[in-house]
Amino acid sequence: MKIPLDELPTPALLIDLAKLERNLADMAGLAAAAGVALRPHFKASKCVEVARRQLGHGATGFTCATMGEVEALLEAGIEDLVWAHQPVGPAKVRFAVRTGVTVSLDSVAAAEPLAAAARAAGVRQPYLLEVDTGMGRAGVAPADAVRTAAQLERLGGLSLRGVLTHEGHLMTYLGDPGGREKAGRRVGETMAGVAADLRAAGHDCAVVSVGSTPGAASAPFVPGVTEARPGTYVFYDGNQVALGTAEESRCALTVLTRVVSVPRGEDLAIVDAGLKAMSSDASVRGSGFGAVLGVPGVAFGKANEEHGYLTGAGGLRVGSLVSVLPNHGCGVVNMWSGAYVVEDGFAVERWPITGRH
Template sequence: MSAAILVGMDVRDLPTPVVVIDRAVLTHNARSMADHASGLGIALRPHWKTTKSAQAAALQLEFGAIGHTAATSAELKALAGGISPSVFLAYPPVGSARVSSVLESARTAEVIVGTDSVAGVHELGHAAVAAGVMISFRLDVDTGLGRTGVDPSRAVEVARELSKLPGLRFDGVWTHEGHVQGVGADPARRQQTGLAAGLLLVEVADAIRADGHAVDSVSVGSTPGAWSAPTVSGVTEARPGTYILGDENQVAIGTISEDDVAVSVLSRIVSTQRGAVAIIDAGIKALSSDGSLHGDGRVGTIVSSSGGIVATAHEEHGFLHGAADARVGDVIRIRPNHACGVMNMHSMVAIAEDGVVVDSWRILARH
């Protein structure tokens, strides 16, 4: 694909399926979130899983981000290998491979890890001692998502035990308030849920301080919660990810406007033998199988003039419903459900201005 993405091409001439990112919208989104964080007086540490791009990371740093957030060892090593000065691994560093990636990355960048238990960093602590280094960590607190994270009622107890471990330094607390997205399109409920998450995390931080431990970082992180959780007094850092690209799920719940979605997937209609259902060349290997917050099972929404949705998909085929006058060879533009999943499916993406390719970016640290 990289050889076929050439500067100066009309995006409609690109081989499909292909991810296209609007550079002006991307830049606007990066600047807007940076201004938001600056206005709140907090640090911005974007989650890099959304773009997996060195160029996007550089843009975020240019606008004032202090570093980045990673979810995988591959992301951590890529970021620490010259892309970002400071990386928070927001994932338990369990297993020798993750431990090795943390120690390796700590030689070239500041590395902070997240954990919700002593067991989660026990191996890392001993390895850090053997390597003669000190690794900072944050306590993961469950503020409502119900995934990883210590119950707030046990946070002081766990922080006390963690602080005894060798080779590790307690940096603070963090949460992923992903359940803000789960409340849907009601902005008042989203605001209330995000504020509650931020308040709970600050209360936990205060309780840990009262127990005699310094808490430097109080970090929240999500795009749906970016306008609520970080506004709580006492929060020091925000870690949104999807905001820089946007996607259909964020549009569906009202977190991001249609005009602020920078990413799309271009696809061609390849068959119209099924009557009202046209077949396109973008399946789940191009769009990912991430679910839709519309609740109708779609895997993508058509934003070109024909309209319609990609109602379902196989690996290399999408089933296009509701498109007007669908003809074989037509190029359609799809807004994907989830930007992060889509970027991980592609090795190269096209960067465009006014419908013309101006650059191509390699996608790094893919699964």
């Protein structure tokens, strides 16, 4: 395949291969400098071709959020997986026991049916105890880790491998790299402390896993942390640019769209990328569906399913091609069945995107 971008049907999801490769290499270097294993989150690409490249850069395995992501990687023969979610509900329990994948747990309520199914199957389900280090999502409070681990041990059928956190609260340190760095180190210290407490109480705790793109330069560098699970770094996105973790030039994922109507003179241009191309994930910096690249002053403030509204769009004509940087790349890939790979200005391949809802 060697298609000029102007010839692609729009909207089209594009991956810039050179930028992707640089992002993968740099993050692998960062994890190596920290002396930790790199277990990228697959949700950011949902693309086996990207995953294979990450393995080529030394990733030890992957993190998944959904059953579909786990399935996609297992089908591709990639087996060292952490399913960083509580497998609650009969279908997920059966799937976890059948695959033997390492899961996240944070309560007896979530663990009981899984433990019962594992006991019935005569296996011990590996799990990581999820710890909330400040995001306020799932996870036990650090001070409750030893008590919860003891409760889960009494259920039988489970095997504690270590501890896991997602330091998603680092996304709130906009324009504050020093604060973000400090908060990231605090996350690493909290996790190392929880692991030490668990070991002192007689539990195995080989894995001390932190994970985020904004925390990748801080939390994994704390002694005692063994693993980093960044995801978004594969492509970066508008939110990471707003946060200051990446420059726009590092962003490898864009949506190529075309102006299909300029209905009321110069100020409004309608493009063929709407909600179903961009997702509706908000910008951490404000509103809008993404940043229009290379056309200063244009805002992408409104969208219907297959129409986007660009305002301040002087100079755009029917037929103009426009490149949009998504706010949150991970939400966008879930909207697409495939992405064109761009090298030297041409689409050279189309990589399937798998494990979508």
